[in-house]
Amino acid sequence: MKIRYGVIGVGGHGRNRHLIPLTKLNDKVEIIAIADVNKERCEEVSSQFKIKCYLDYMEMIEKESLDAVSIVTPTGLHSKIAIDILNRGINVLVDKPLGANLDEVKEVVNTARKKGLKLMVGYWSRFSPALQYGEEIVDKGLLGEPYVAYGYLVRRRGIPGIPTFIDKTLSGGKGALLDIGCYLIDNLLTLLKFKKPKSVVGKVYTKFGNKKEEVKFNWGSWNPENFSLDDYAVGLVKLEGDVSLIIEVGWAANVSHMEEKSYIRILGDRGGIEATGHEAITDISFHSRTENFLTDTKPALRKVDIYFEMVKAFVDSILQDREPPVTGQESVILHSIIDGIYRSSIEDKDVKISL
Numbered sequence: 561m562k563i564r565y566g567v568i569g570v571g572g573h574g575r576n577r578h579l580i581p582l583t584k585l586n587d588k589v590e591i592i593a594i595a596d597v598n599k600e601r602c603e604e605v606s607s608q609f610k611i612k613c614y615l616d617y618m619e620m621i622e623k624e625s626l627d628a629v630s631i632v633t634p635t636g637l638h639s640k641i642a643i644d645i646l647n648r649g650i651n652v653l654v655d656k657p658l659g660a661n662l663d664e665v666k667e668v669v670n671t672a673r674k675k676g677l678k679l680m681v682g683y684w685s686r687f688s689p690a691l692q693y694g695e696e697i698v699d700k701g702l703l704g705e706p707y708v709a710y711g712y713l714v715r716r717r718g719i720p721g722i723p724t725f726i727d728k729t730l731s732g733g734k735g736a737l738l739d740i741g742c743y744l745i746d747n748l749l750t751l752l753k754f755k756k757p758k759s760v761v762g763k764v765y766t767k768f769g770n771k772k773e774e775v776k777f778n779w780g781s782w783n784p785e786n787f788s789l790d791d792y793a794v795g796l797v798k799l800e801g802d803v804s805l806i807i808e809v810g811w812a813a814n815v816s817h818m819e820e821k822s823y824i825r826i827l828g829d830r831g832g833i834e835a836t837g838h839e840a841i842t843d844i845s846f847h848s849r850t851e852n853f854l855t856d857t858k859p860a861l862r863k864v865d866i867y868f869e870m871v872k873a874f875v876d877s878i879l880q881d882r883e884p885p886v887t888g889q890e891s892v893i894l895h896s897i898i899d900g901i902y903r904s905s906i907e908d909k910d911v912k913i914s915l
């Protein structure tokens with residue numbers, strides 16, 4: 561049996577990172593249709609992939625009896641569309657982040673659970689062999705007790721100045737912390753086995769997006785007078801097990817590196833991990849000791865088509881009736897931290913988190 565598949569939202573990411581990888585799964589998947597409110601784009605992609613185009617995703621759902629759908633619309637629409645789809649009995653792969661806030665995320669997770677359907681979140685970064693090496697180190701207990709984790713994901717000038725990311729409704733009303741901070745925190749929590757947060761203190765800043773003279777250095781174009789999203793954020797999170805998690809995330813900052821750069825470090829009392837890359841980490845090393853020597857270990861990593869691995873994992877979870885590897889419940893933990901940082905910033909105090 562082939563999975564009857566639809567994709568909602570066929571902009572850059574929907575086309576390149578969902579549709580194209582899905583075409584390589586043609587022994588398991590039949591791509592039936594796409595839905596996008598942009599008529600020109602919908603028709604162009606529909607003729608490229610020779611599949612039906614709908615301007616209204618609900619019409620696609622009513623007419624096509626699909627088994628699974630990818631949702632790759634702007635973030636502010638993710639949870640509503642996911643709930644609509646799940647309520648029609650269809651499995652969903654929702655691109656990151658699962659929702660604009662914790663309440664939305666919980667509602668999606670509860671709907672999937674009630675309906676007994678597969679829900680996966682599109683953190684393609686999870687399929688990076690570098691991260692998977694780190695997970696193996698953690699699973700084998702080679703870190704000992706982890707106690708401090710640090711993550712940095714910053715662009716010098718990379719405010720994504722298109723409505724998907726900066727229009728308040730489409731973006732979910734949040735900036736860098738939600739848009740790219742979710743990758744950083746997901747990578748870190750994966751290595752920390754999704755330990756639950758207890759409290760958060762943080763601050764978000766708007767330092768570049770609201771300045772006219774800055775627009776030309778970034779991506780796209782926008783009216784800086786209407787820009788009020790965060791373009792930098794910091795947070796300190798206390799996790800269960802006496803673990804401290806520190807993060808810094810920025811769409812823009814006065815740093816030396818031109819490219820988006822990520823750095824992750826997990827310190828344990830037996831070993832430590834350092835990793836670099838972008839939204840996904842691509843390079844990782846493990847630091848420990850033998851009886852007489854301090855040691856540094858770097859794996860020889862294979863190259864993988866990370867987006868293919870993501871859609872394949874989702875499709876296999878349906879075909880084999882098992883839990884997808886990137887769960888909605890993990891996003892509940894992740895979004896409790898993101899919401900906590902926004903709340904701490906507004907209230908100017910540390911906030912307790914109870915899950």
Ligand SMILES: NC(=O)c1ccc[n+]([C@@H]2O[C@H](COP(=O)([O-])OP(=O)(O)OC[C@H]3O[C@@H](n4cnc5c(N)ncnc54)[C@H](O)[C@@H]3O)[C@@H](O)[C@H]2O)c1
Binds near residue numbers: 573574598633655724
């Ligand atoms: N994982 C990644 O690396 C990554 C990278 C970029 C974007 N994304 C995520 O993917 C999502 C889309 O980003 P993008 O870069 O492809 O944006 P985009 O603007 O290129 O594409 C979004 C598409 O959704 C369509 N759309 C909007 N409202 C719709 C609706 N109600 N029904 C159907 N279609 C609708 C738009 O017309 C557009 O074609 C965002 O949530 C973003 O966070 C992820």
